Amino acid sequence: MEVNSKQQVNFGDRLVSPDEKTRRVGGVFSSVAGSYDVMNDLMSGGMHRIWKNRFVAKVKPRSGERVLDMAGGTGDIAFRMAARGATVTVSDINADMLAVGMERARKRGIDGLFWQQENAEKLIFADGSFDAYTIAFGIRNVTDIPAALREAHRVLKRGGRFYCLEFSTSEWPGFGEVYDRYSEHVIPRIGKAVAKDEESYRYLVESIRRFPRMEAFKSMIGEAGFTTTSVEPILGGLVAIHGGWKI
Template identity: 70%
Template sequence: MTETVSFGYEDVAPAEKTARVRGVFSNVAARYDLMNDAMSAGMHRLWKDRFVRRVKPRAGEQILDMAGGTGDIAFRLAESGASITVADINPEMLAVGVDRAAKRGIDGLVWTEANAETLTFPDRFFDGYTIAFGIRNVTDIPAALREAHRVLRRGGRFYCLEFSTTLWPGFAEIYDAYSHRLVPKLGKLLANDEDSYRYLIESIRRFPDMPTFERMIGEAGFVQTAVEPMLGGLVAIHSGWKI
């Protein structure tokens, strides 16, 4: 692992990034879903629906939803009858998810605090691994991808939903101006936290582009890797299989 990693537009020591990311999500946990609606005009719900359709969860499967604290993906996956383990490094995010599940009457989910880079689950334990809008916040992304590969059974599938870089002419400039100028202000207005939302936008800019991230997934051992861009690549579904 390199001596420094990106935290937004800053380069910091790996341990510092882990601590600072934990702080960001502790700060925003209570308003995280409200801000997702505000930042995406509600489109994140459609993206997540499409993501889960690609995963195709089935009754009886064991699926790990990593960085899934608030439960948005897990609730959708659970409708299939699959057994879902929700893992997140941040206990405040998990607390929000547990509370939301209770209010919705959703039982049977397993909630666990875990670091994506050093999972404690045994080898070849899960049929599926999902991570939505979380991989870019991981300190050592290649380590997290290797762990995803390790805990999947042969024939298991990896799916990642993440922001990327849109290739639509003109739209990239409009979105860039919107995200840098307005999203931190929305964070200040709705969550009283401008700095955390500035980091979240900056982290998107520092994340690898679609071909680079697809290559990283392959380097972790996955095969038949694929990427499905949405809005020209503003958001993308990455996938791979373990054989």
């Protein structure tokens, strides 16, 4: 369902107005931008690097292709795709996250990336601008997810592909329950100790729990106009790679 200004939406486990959610999510990522990559290593035991490599291998970026990496923030996905020859535009609604990414690219000597502050729900790019659209660990923080999916479809060329890497719910017996306890009790404490921000990481845990399960999100991608939709679960669905094509 499309979000309008009179509806309330979830900011983690709390109900707020759409505008307030957008503002609060912005505050979360401004707060954690400087420690974002360190926290990812600590929370996942470094496994996020494996997931991202697998994700980019699935996208198969090629030399000469134009790729929009939405919610690209600190550049992890963009760096991997640029290494394969793609021309990558890194977009994020949060200027602080983009600033971290640009500084990381400078230190690594990575040139040729385009950095642009954008709202995934209202992109300024023309129809059919990109060969591929990627978003990793960002879609669950969008206020109006169906609007973002429609925009992804709009800015892709015919034959373009959409790929999303996101947390979901593990369907492995017992594993999901163990991870729930870990995420609820441990991740906020790591956030407090490392990022000096327990509440932001409590929100991020809550946002994972609120995100649609794999098949439901796959259906949402189809409803946005994509065909040949797919989902590849990792760790039983704790993380999932979703895909779709614009035909």
